Amino acid sequence: MVREERNIFKNIDWITVGIYLLLVLFGWMNIYAAVFNEQHDSIFDLSQRYGKQMIWILVSILLALIILMTEPKVFNAFAFFIYGLSILSLFLVLFIGKEVSGSKSWIDLGGFDLQPSEFAKIAVNLAIARHLSSLNIRMEDLRTRITTFFLIGLPVILILLQDDTGSALVFTAFIIVLYREGLSGNVLIIGGLVIILFILALMVDKWIIIAFLALIALIWFSQIRKNRRDIVSLLGLFLLVAGFVYSVDFAFHHVLDVHHKERINVLIGKEVDLKGAGYNVNQSKIAIGSGRIIGKGFLQGTQTKYNFVPEQSTDFIFCTIGEEWGFIGSVLTIALFIILFIRILNIAERQRSAFSRIYGYGVASVFFFHFLVNIGMTIGLAPVIGIPLPFISYGGSSLFAFTIMLFIFIRMDANRLQLL
Amino acid sequence: MQKALNKRKYVISMIFIIAGVIFVLRLFWLQIVDRSYYFSANNNVLRHITQYPARGLIYDRGGELLVYNEATYDLMVIPRQARNFDTLELCGLIGIDYETFRERMKKIREYSLYRPSVFEKQISKEAYGFLEEKLYKFPGFYVQPRTLRKYVRPIAAHTMGYVGEVSPRICEVNPYYKPGDYIGISGIEKSYEEALRGIKGSRIIMVDVFNRDQGSFQDGKYDTIAVMGKNLYASLDMKLQEYGELLMTNKRGSVVAIEPESGEILALVTSPGYDPNLLVGRVRSYNYNILAKDSLKPLFNRALQAQYPPGSTFKLVHALIGLEEGVLNLQTRYGCAMGYSSGPIHVGCHAHAGPLDLIQSIAQSCNAYYCNVFRTILDNRSLPNQAAGYAKWREMTCSLGFGSAFDSDIPNLVSGFIPKNEYFDNIYGKNRWRFLTIVSLSIGQGEILTTPLQLANLAATIANRGYYCTPHIIRAVGKQDDRQEKFQQKHSIPISRRHFETVVEGMYQVVEAGTAHYYKMDSIPICGKTGTAQNPHGKDHSIFIAFAPKDNPKIAISVIVENAGFGATWAAPIAFLMIEKYLMKEIKRKDVETRMIEGNLLSN
Numbered sequence A: 001m002v003r004e005e006r007n008i009f010k011n012i013d014w015i016t017v018g019i020y021l022l023l024v025l026f027g028w029m030n031i032y033a034a035v036f037n038e039q040h041d042s043i044f045d046l047s048q049r050y051g052k053q054m055i056w057i058l059v060s061i062l063l064a065l066i067i068l069m070t071e072p073k074v075f076n077a078f079a080f081f082i083y084g085l086s087i088l089s090l091f092l093v094l095f096i097g098k099e100v101s102g103s104k105s106w107i108d109l110g111g112f113d114l115q116p117s118e119f120a121k122i123a124v125n126l127a128i129a130r131h132l133s134s135l136n137i138r139m140e141d142l143r144t145r146i147t148t149f150f151l152i153g154l155p156v157i158l159i160l161l162q163d164d165t166g167s168a169l170v171f172t173a174f175i176i177v178l179y180r181e182g183l184s185g186n187v188l189i190i191g192g193l194v195i196i197l198f199i200l201a202l203m204v205d206k207w208i209i210i211a212f213l214a215l216i217a218l219i220w221f222s223q224i225r226k227n228r229r230d231i232v233s234l235l236g237l238f239l240l241v242a243g244f245v246y247s248v249d250f251a252f253h254h255v256l257d258v259h260h261k262e263r264i265n266v267l268i269g270k271e272v273d274l275k276g277a278g279y280n281v282n283q284s285k286i287a288i289g290s291g292r293i294i295g296k297g298f299l300q301g302t303q304t305k306y307n308f309v310p311e312q313s314t315d316f317i318f319c320t321i322g323e324e325w326g327f328i329g330s331v332l333t334i335a336l337f338i339i340l341f342i343r344i345l346n347i348a349e350r351q352r353s354a355f356s357r358i359y360g361y362g363v364a365s366v367f368f369f370h371f372l373v374n375i376g377m378t379i380g381l382a383p384v385i386g387i388p389l390p391f392i393s394y395g396g397s398s399l400f401a402f403t404i405m406l407f408i409f410i411r412m413d414a415n416r417l418q419l420l
Numbered sequence B: 001m002q003k004a005l006n007k008r009k010y011v012i013s014m015i016f017i018i019a020g021v022i023f024v025l026r027l028f029w030l031q032i033v034d035r036s037y038y039f040s041a042n043n044n045v046l047r048h049i050t051q052y053p054a055r056g057l058i059y060d061r062g063g064e065l066l067v068y069n070e071a072t073y074d075l076m077v078i079p080r081q082a083r084n085f086d087t088l089e090l091c092g093l094i095g096i097d098y099e100t101f102r103e104r105m106k107k108i109r110e111y112s113l114y115r116p117s118v119f120e121k122q123i124s125k126e127a128y129g130f131l132e133e134k135l136y137k138f139p140g141f142y143v144q145p146r147t148l149r150k151y152v153r154p155i156a157a158h159t160m161g162y163v164g165e166v167s168p169r170i171c172e173v174n175p176y177y178k179p180g181d182y183i184g185i186s187g188i189e190k191s192y193e194e195a196l197r198g199i200k201g202s203r204i205i206m207v208d209v210f211n212r213d214q215g216s217f218q219d220g221k222y223d224t225i226a227v228m229g230k231n232l233y234a235s236l237d238m239k240l241q242e243y244g245e246l247l248m249t250n251k252r253g254s255v256v257a258i259e260p261e262s263g264e265i266l267a268l269v270t271s272p273g274y275d276p277n278l279l280v281g282r283v284r285s286y287n288y289n290i291l292a293k294d295s296l297k298p299l300f301n302r303a304l305q306a307q308y309p310p311g312s313t314f315k316l317v318h319a320l321i322g323l324e325e326g327v328l329n330l331q332t333r334y335g336c337a338m339g340y341s342s343g344p345i346h347v348g349c350h351a352h353a354g355p356l357d358l359i360q361s362i363a364q365s366c367n368a369y370y371c372n373v374f375r376t377i378l379d380n381r382s383l384p385n386q387a388a389g390y391a392k393w394r395e396m397t398c399s400l401g402f403g404s405a406f407d408s409d410i411p412n413l414v415s416g417f418i419p420k421n422e423y424f425d426n427i428y429g430k431n432r433w434r435f436l437t438i439v440s441l442s443i444g445q446g447e448i449l450t451t452p453l454q455l456a457n458l459a460a461t462i463a464n465r466g467y468y469c470t471p472h473i474i475r476a477v478g479k480q481d482d483r484q485e486k487f488q489q490k491h492s493i494p495i496s497r498r499h500f501e502t503v504v505e506g507m508y509q510v511v512e513a514g515t516a517h518y519y520k521m522d523s524i525p526i527c528g529k530t531g532t533a534q535n536p537h538g539k540d541h542s543i544f545i546a547f548a549p550k551d552n553p554k555i556a557i558s559v560i561v562e563n564a565g566f567g568a569t570w571a572a573p574i575a576f577l578m579i580e581k582y583l584m585k586e587i588k589r590k591d592v593e594t595r596m597i598e599g600n601l602l603s604n
């Protein structure tokens, strides 16, 4: 046993662990700065968020140690079992969950609020890895795709039922994993085009877009051989795209409620409403922008300290970084994340087992999605979707989930040489 | 297949890196290129709070407080931050309706979204008490302490002047003032504005999102302390001023009392007047309009701005000039046949014994005598012609303070009028006018105009036997004993002292045995001169100038009671009472006092 343990610690990827610790500690500092109040100026004060976060960090490190000492075969063997448990907890939360700011996604465990959706990401990741690493599974098969999308779709539906759109959206990150495992690259391109068209449909009058599409179709038509099959498919494509634009427009004006419409309008710059939906983003941009090059210094941020930025210790924690650490601190933080993501990809690619590789890609993709949407939101590039910044944001559930997710992968990697 | 797929790592890595680069570029824009976020952040947390210094207080010559300050509060708003609050609750607290609220907010927003504007002026202490507790509910609103002027007694309104909101024009010219600031608009408040206002201070504090004070910005590094305005020590004697106003009840006119030796104004009474407290604060413009429409013109400062022909009081000027020019001496006698006649011209006189010498001519105020005196002045043989004689006379008259406004500390003084030669040249043609053309000047009528202040100064000059100090209202600024330098200067009159002594004797006889002997007091030797200003619009104005005691005089005075007829009937007894009040502190002749106070001449 002793020998094996030493082996593990020798084989784990210390760069990843190092970045993890840096981010967690930097997050803790920024939570301290964001909710700093002079009556409780000790960072260890357990009545304050920074004191609590310290506990979560200690627990997380404990969890990491436990995972590192676990036999990695367990994750493979219990992947579907864990998935099943997760689905069960997502069901349960619909009945016994407590509602926090509009989402019924929390289970009260006596003092600690557990958010099953955070852990569902791990379960789904394990399940997909297990499923796609099975023998005789090929991404090209329609059946494989359907079963995979089902594995992802089931928890997404359950989370959507909790009214937690943000957490549900995170699961779209797994498209990256599927792409790596053989899903056509067109999926990414078409996905990108759909998003662009979607935004255009909201910003520009639908008839202008449809007229523009018709023009492209005509030019295209003049270039192709005029056989019936091509004409029919071109016409079909045109109708499909025009129909999409039309239905987006229709959905926006007739299906979405005012609240959502506002948020979307603010995001695409159609509306400058600094009082309503745009207020948070505007204050967030002010806080970050006012940090200038080197920032105002630790605990010197006024925008976050005096509560001009909402949710400053959770979803808008990046404001504190931007304000107090400036451009330099922000860029370093971003760089640290990107290095972590690419490190994970590199580790994933060196895995001999498909299970570990797929799982690794899942980890990177989920982290990346959180990173992309969270920071994008604070600097006005993404819609206001309340999801935490990994390792930095305040919160036990999310920190535990991110830690477990990462360390399972580190544990798998540490074992890569033994597993053949 | 697997080999091709592991290349996808690079595509995915690129996506990650591109996202990172986009974020960095965006941050570069937000944090380095676009400075507006930096200013917005300051706007969020920094509040520049103007510290208004207390305006200087004003004391009378005895050290008694005349004007002080009272605290009041302005409700300020920064429209950009005023959001998410219960509008109706706020309306209820300050007692306005929703429509008013909306209109005000609209105007304020048009002015500036970011700068503080006054939302409600001068909230009373009681209303402020309620508001203060609930202010946290209204982000963007805060309270600015201000002060209002208060007057201990309802006297000397014209002299004090008033304070009001600064006009946009002044704000443009003078950067010290910001819209909503107060400034002295008239009277002492205006002429001593710079001393009284002090120096505004500024404090920068930080506030949180609920607009709660979070302490000084950078430990007050950029704060400046407000410096209180300087106190003014007026030369006014509050009791004398008050008594003068009492005597002038229900009369139109003015009383000006000066300490001859120093030129310090002891009392400056204009009647009808008003309570200075009427022109303070929110009620100011309302009351101002009422006063402005009043047919008795209470806003008109008669003591300083009304111009009257000086009547017989001007005979003193003729006597002084005649003596100095040597065309007149103590023994000069002229007969009087109920006036002065020359060809078609006749200037009437009253019945008196004759012929009179100089002293008696002053005592009896003989018109014929002064027609002769004025004629001899114009005919002065040492001068080429009457025009030159007139020019010389005018020059000496002006040296006594007539024909121009004093360079004093009271704003809006008027100059009166002593016509120049050119004036008559224009009317009659050059060399086409002579003594008989302007004979009415001999008795202080005709074109000559003087102000009550100038007449009081004449009395002071004679009392001083040949000099005056510019009449002024503020003895010291800042420190009680620091007399203002510029008013110490003595203006000497180019007429020898013994001629003044002669005129003083004449004025003494006016009261002892002459035109004003009826109200003569035994206790104080008073020198005076009656006058009557002809009034083409109604009954003549009663004028009296005097000083007392005869030797080492302490008070010089001019009294004008409009439409009161002969100078001896109203103006003289009022002057006597003022002198008695000032020198003896109490009035012995209660019957005279009562008759004067109760006399109502407004209907004349």
Ligand SMILES: [Zn+2]
Pocket (backbone or CB within 6 Å): B336, B338, B339, B349, B350, B352, B365, B366, B367, B368, B369
């Ligand atoms: Zn006569």
